[in-house]
Amino acid sequence: MGLPESLLQFGEELRSEGVAVGTSALLDAFAALNEVPWTEPEDFRETLAATLAKSQDDRRVFELVFDRFFFRAAELAAVREGVREDGGVEIAGDELDLEALRAQIAQALREGNEGQMRDLARLAIAAFGRQGEGSGVIGVDVQRIRRALGLRAEPQPDLPAADPRREGLPRDGIRRFEALLRRELERAQIERTEQLPPSRPLNELDRALPSGPLQDLAAVHRVVAQLKRRLKTQGQEQRGRKRRAAVDMRRTMRASLEYGGVPVVIKTKPVRPRRPEIYVLCDVSTSVTSASVFFLSVLHALHDAFRKMRSFVFIERISEVTDVFVKERDFRAVSEAIARDAGVADISGYTDYGRVWQEFQTLVEDDLHPRATIIVLGDARTNGRDPRADLFAHVAAKAGRTFWLNPEPRLYWNYGDSVISAYEEHCQAFECWTTQQLEDFVKALTRPT
């Protein structure tokens, strides 16, 4: 298979991951490759990136696909040509000194030495892969080896002082090492079976909202900052473009007096952005915490777009947290404060929607009016308790608009103990598990009427 076919296939793979690669982009890539020596891997990669990936998100996907694709292509070619890697790692004797290996790997992780890490990854596979010959699922093997090596990001104070693992290892170092392990295991598998395993689609989580504490907080911050900027400019843009305008009869008539009653100048009603009054209720039970806090911080970052905003968090009980967000700007501090002070977990720590509606009703019933907007963020999993959709309907009827944001993909709705269909009759439900969906929702919320 020549380079053109390979590149076309690469384009295909990018498309399958959702990057819009047009024929013209591919043509550009070919034209650009004419101008660049492709013997330099960096230049080759940058050239393709400049012509194929046209946004920062695309670029991230591009990096992942590029690594996967060209690694696999090279392996396939090696198998076809009958090239095998020899030399490399042979275990001298029966037993490797496991403790020394552990320490060595930890050291390499700290220093971030890529080449050394790669060699050590092979050594680790050779050492640990033997015991039981692997499970056949690469992901499982990777985690097994990582655990056997005792590589953790948290400090492990019970280890001896000289051990580099004691202080905890850099998180992205571990991630890189895992990637290397995965790659080496894949290589071994390809060599063994002499064919390519089916390619794994990219992990959706790479693009989804933060769902666990492990997700990088810095990434979240970047997303929020971006979102703020976009939403700020968005209002202006819509005000500037008055396509449909309603005629203001009163002012038009008034203006017509100047021309003896002929309406020469048509006056229109000004377009004003909607500034809703917002009540946000967020589930903060473990399954959806991060998404909730993230969503709350986004809304609070935009609080000047709303006339008034009150936020509540709930698990078994409900509690108002508006003040927390007024005082704290830091995302991390906010989540800590909520976990500490809100006092929403009672006994079991499982969400109790029935009780939450009841308490919410007593709290705000008198304040609700048709111009208020209620937003609920939760997975609608009642853990077998009574959903009390009647109470929810009552609250929703009092408010003007009610939205439900579900951080689960629509596929999982109404499976297991999810009762979203009971609530969906009384509100508009959105799925909201990527930043894009969240952004679309916030836009819809602030769109002028």
Next chain:
Amino acid sequence: MAAPPASVQEVSEGLREVGYLPGESTALVSYLAARLGKPVLVEGPAGVGKTELAKALARYLDRRLVRLQCYEGLDEAKALYEWNYRKQLLRIQAEAEGIGWQEVQDDIFGSEFLLERPLMTAIASPEPVVLLIDEIDKTDQEFEAMLLEVLSDFQISIPELGRIEATTHPIVLLTSNNTRELTEALKRRCLYLWLDYPELEHELAIVKLHSPDLSDSVARKLVELVAMVRELDLKKPPSIAESIDWARALLLLGAEDIDQQTFTETLSIIVKHRTDLDVVTERVGVRLGSPLGTS
């Protein structure tokens, strides 16, 4: 006019000579832009040298820089061309009598009465230029659509005059702060370059280039501090431009070392919001007394 560059290396060195330190991808994409004649869409946070790149390219290639600053409500009359109607009126009045409409019409729609705006200038110029369309994300989609014709064919149709085609191929750079998603059609026609805050060493080199008299230790510490400030959640993180300003200021003040006092006094150079100031003094200022301050 300089010949088109022959290799990425050459571009990289050339840009260096005119005082711009390009990253690897920057040099490569600039090279491709010069060779393929495709516009480049440059995105990145404010102040990482997007506009500066265009200026440096112009200096390096010895071309004139034509700049179109975009803003909301920018229209064709401001970007492409406009008829100089005052002059046209004068012309008509000057020989009001005795000349037929036909002749006057032929006369007043000539290039003499045309006011060239940046896009037109770039295309009609006899020497190749570097065209910088700055902050394209500020305009609306209608303008973007108009730009497509210019960018794909490098020609402008004027109903009264006919088509004006580019005699030479300009290098086009579009910059965007990513406040709005640009249309697919526009992105498709461009090469894409993402400029981010540079690595520590790279930024150090940039700072040294702009204020060579600053001592090594101060420069290094300055860059480390700026990197630290960027880590915080600020409204406006300091950009390269601010690092350079800060370096110059320190040089003027004759600072030997950045201690807590100098830091708080000159902080306003890199941080430009009141709330940000508080955050930075609280988080970074305190640490200056610690081992990092003495290194």
